[in-house]
Amino acid sequence: MLSIKNLHANVDGKEILKGINLEIKTGEVHAIMGPNGSGKSTLANVLTGNKSYEVTNGTVLFEGKDLLDMDPETRAREGLFLAFQYPIEIPGISNATFLKTALNEIRKYNNLAELTPKEFLDRIKDKAKVLGLDDTLISRAVNVGFSGGEKKRNEIFQMLMLEPKFVLLDETDSGLDIDALRIVSNGVNIYRNPNNAFLVVTHYQRLLNYIQPDFVHVLSKGRIIKSGGKELALELEEKGYDWIKTKEFETEKV
Amino acid sequence: MNEIEEKKTISTETSSDDMKVLDDLTSSEYKWGFITDIESETAAKGLNEDVVRMISKKKNEPEWMTEWRLKAFRYWQKMEEPNWPNVHYPKINFQDISYYSAPKQKPKLNSLDEVDPELLKTFEKLGIPLGEQKLLAGVAVDAVFDSVSVATTFRESLKEKGIIFCSISEAVKEHPELIKKYLGSVVPYTDNFYASLNAAVFSDGSFVWIPKGVRCPMELSTYFRINSQDTGQFERTLIVAEEGAYVSYLEGCTAPIRDNNQLHAAVVELVTMDNAEMKYSTVQNWYPGDKEGKGGIYNFVTKRGACRGKNSKISWTQVETGSAITWKYPSCILQGDNSVGEFYSVAVTNNYQQADTGTKMIHLGKNTKSTVVSKGISAGFSNNSYRGLIKIGKNAEGSRNYTQCDSMLMSDKCGAHTFPYIEVENESSKVEHEATTSKIGEDQIFYLNQRGISTEDAVNMIVNGFCKEVFKELPMEFAVEAQKLLAISLEGSVG
Numbered sequence: 001m002l003s004i005k006n007l008h009a010n011v012d013g014k015e016i017l018k019g020i021n022l023e024i025k026t027g028e029v030h031a032i033m034g035p036n037g038s039g040k041s042t043l044a045n046v047l048t049g050n051k052s053y054e055v056t057n058g059t060v061l062f063e064g065k066d067l068l069d070m071d072p073e074t075r076a077r078e079g080l081f082l083a084f085q086y087p088i089e090i091p092g093i094s095n096a097t098f099l100k101t102a103l104n105e106i107r108k109y110n111n112l113a114e115l116t117p118k119e120f121l122d123r124i125k126d127k128a129k130v131l132g133l134d135d136t137l138i139s140r141a142v143n144v145g146f147s148g149g150e151k152k153r154n155e156i157f158q159m160l161m162l163e164p165k166f167v168l169l170d171e172t173d174s175g176l177d178i179d180a181l182r183i184v185s186n187g188v189n190i191y192r193n194p195n196n197a198f199l200v201v202t203h204y205q206r207l208l209n210y211i212q213p214d215f216v217h218v219l220s221k222g223r224i225i226k227s228g229g230k231e232l233a234l235e236l237e238e239k240g241y242d243w244i245k246t247k248e249f250e251t252e253k254v
Numbered sequence: 255m256n257e258i259e260e261k262k263t264i265s266t267e268t269s270s271d272d273m274k275v276l277d278d279l280t281s282s283e284y285k286w287g288f289i290t291d292i293e294s295e296t297a298a299k300g301l302n303e304d305v306v307r308m309i310s311k312k313k314n315e316p317e318w319m320t321e322w323r324l325k326a327f328r329y330w331q332k333m334e335e336p337n338w339p340n341v342h343y344p345k346i347n348f349q350d351i352s353y354y355s356a357p358k359q360k361p362k363l364n365s366l367d368e369v370d371p372e373l374l375k376t377f378e379k380l381g382i383p384l385g386e387q388k389l390l391a392g393v394a395v396d397a398v399f400d401s402v403s404v405a406t407t408f409r410e411s412l413k414e415k416g417i418i419f420c421s422i423s424e425a426v427k428e429h430p431e432l433i434k435k436y437l438g439s440v441v442p443y444t445d446n447f448y449a450s451l452n453a454a455v456f457s458d459g460s461f462v463w464i465p466k467g468v469r470c471p472m473e474l475s476t477y478f479r480i481n482s483q484d485t486g487q488f489e490r491t492l493i494v495a496e497e498g499a500y501v502s503y504l505e506g507c508t509a510p511i512r513d514n515n516q517l518h519a520a521v522v523e524l525v526t527m528d529n530a531e532m533k534y535s536t537v538q539n540w541y542p543g544d545k546e547g548k549g550g551i552y553n554f555v556t557k558r559g560a561c562r563g564k565n566s567k568i569s570w571t572q573v574e575t576g577s578a579i580t581w582k583y584p585s586c587i588l589q590g591d592n593s594v595g596e597f598y599s600v601a602v603t604n605n606y607q608q609a610d611t612g613t614k615m616i617h618l619g620k621n622t623k624s625t626v627v628s629k630g631i632s633a634g635f636s637n638n639s640y641r642g643l644i645k646i647g648k649n650a651e652g653s654r655n656y657t658q659c660d661s662m663l664m665s666d667k668c669g670a671h672t673f674p675y676i677e678v679e680n681e682s683s684k685v686e687h688e689a690t691t692s693k694i695g696e697d698q699i700f701y702l703n704q705r706g707i708s709t710e711d712a713v714n715m716i717v718n719g720f721c722k723e724v725f726k727e728l729p730m731e732f733a734v735e736a737q738k739l740l741a742i743s744l745e746g747s748v749g
Contacts, residue, residue, distance in 0.1 A: 105706040
């Protein structure tokens with residue numbers, strides 16, 4: 001579904017990604033772990049087309065199409081979804097209006113008819129229930145006055161509403177207490193199926209207890225330095241990132 | 255106490271990508287820029303007592319009206335053009351303007367069928383609610399085409415309630431007692447340079463009178479349009495709500511594209527007596543000039559309401575997207591005890607537009623209340639100023655004002671300015687002022703992009719959200735139009 005080859009990217013002229021290679025197939029959940037400043041969030045922003053990030057080399061194919069050639073809204077309409085680490089507030093615009101606009105844009109792009117108000121409302125109620133969101137959240141302005149946990153839940157709610165093919169979770173666990181983490185993970189697990197794929201970006205192993213990945217990659221200084229199964233996450237938790245960094249150092253020496 | 259504060263913000267850098275989007279998209283042209291091919295009768299350029307007399311005579315006005323105009327003209331001659339607003343333009347040659355233009359065919363009309371079809375087509379292009387289907391929508395329209403009122407609908411059914419809704423020229427002839435009582439009672443002919451000029455040469459406008467205890471059953475509406483070249487348009491509107499009456503009035507404006515700047519100097523006077531309530535809503539999209547700042551309307555308007563009676567209320571709502579230069583301060587004089595004044599405003603400037611707009615709330619009666627919500631949006635190279643005066647007099651005990659003044663910048667070449675003046679003369683009153691300035695957030699745009707929404711739509715959404723508190727004050731039909739106008743005015747303006 002997603003094929004990243006030799007991806008290099010700069011932020012403010014400084015190279016942050018130094019040649020990422022990653023293949024994600026339909027039905028798979030990959031986790032990217034790594035210390036602060038390793039380039040995890042940069043990867044999420046580059047894939048979704050944030051203009052503050054400059055791609056200097058490499059290719060990304062999404063279902064065979066050149067992803068880097070598309071503007072951010074086209075990537076979204078093709079089925080790419082980012083659950084933001086810091087969801088943005090849009091004062092004066094209700095969650096419902098925002099979601100209706102987004103959903104209809106995506107459906108229009110994919111030659112699907114717009115949802116009727118009733119269909120839309122039913123879907124809202126349905127998905128809100130999954131996440132234990134109360135109805136007032138739907139009519140409130142997008143993320144305005146939301147608590148940290150509500151914002152993260154709202155991201156997952158949007159994911160359920162928009163039904164993307166490929167989901168990037170950027171530090172979705174940060175700032176969540178254990179109950180909220182359980183609810184958010186539950187939303188992800190319900191949505192997870194053989195026809196979609198996930199890339200979970202996280203600093204801690206904790207989230208991966210709830211969202212079990214098929215593969216774990218360790219990102220350090222803009223490169224994937226180790227890949228493995230879900231047991232790799234546990235090893236990291238136990239030994240810390242230094243363990244890998246030391247190993248990397250040894251490898252380079254050899 | 256007198257506080258003057260200026261805030262100027264010119265904000266951060268812009269990426270070259272955004273500049274490209276800006277260049278690509280600012281090519282949208284003024285949508286209402288057609289010129290109606292209609293025979294009109296236009297006075298020679300220039301202004302003197304003979305021209306004032308001619309205008310009065312053309313309108314078959316009584317002697318007292320001619321005299322009032324002449325008094326205003328003589329007063330105006332001694333006045334100086336004001337130069338304090340934060341706007342810049344070449345000096346206007348008042349002798350190079352024609353002060354009267356009327357469609358030549360000027361019959362008395364009983365139904366729409368009799369109106370010149372060219373004229374009806376113009377109205378149709380403007381989307382004026384004048385046709386049969388619009389009548390069903392419950393809107394009564396007094397359409398002002400250049401200077402003469404051509405069609406008034408719904409007047410009969412209003413008449414049954416005792417409501418008068420007609421052109422001001424008609425009112426001068428048919429209701430002289432009301433005109434003598436109220437005309438110039440809120441904005442006297444000595445008020446200011448443009449108000450005096452208007453008093454001398456005003457062409458037409460609307461008159462509304464709601465009798466005691468009557469609630470006007472529909473929204474009343476006037477559509478103004480400037481068509482002839484180099485004619486100043488000087489409407490005069492007077493709306494009076496007697497004791498316990500209620501009326502909501504809508505004003506909409508458009509003007510075709512002209513190379514030369516056209517002067518528009520209107521006067522609007524509102525009066526509410528005891529327990530009366532009035533809402534006055536404006537959507538203004540006069541031609542703003544082209545992308546280089548050439549042409550466009552000079553909109554120098556005096557709008558003022560007097561809450562004469564106790565517990566009365568006047569509420570101004572305006573959405574200003576047009577005009578090369580806007581200079582206006584819809585104000586309230588809160589004379590009656592417990593009276594309420596409100597001002598809700600969205601002012602958008604793009605390209606080289608300039609706006610200096612705001613309000614004056616003059617608290618005279620006890621326990622009077624006023625609310626001011628102003629949203630300024632600047633794009634391109636434009637300048638947008640809020641100027642407001644809150645004055646609380648010695649006897650206005652227990653009065654309150656709340657002012658909220660927000661500015662949004664869409665580019666790094668535009669300016670947002672705030673000039674709040676506050677004068678409080680007693681100790682029991684309370685005045686609050688809040689102000690914010692922000693640049694439209696690239697992170698907000700990206701967030702919406704990431705959900706499949708294009709940058710254009712994202713900007714509209716963010717701006718509409720920013721203006722929501724004002725839009726919700728507009729009647730439904732107008733709110734939709736206002737949102738569309740905003741979208742057109744700001745097309746491609748993110749940079």
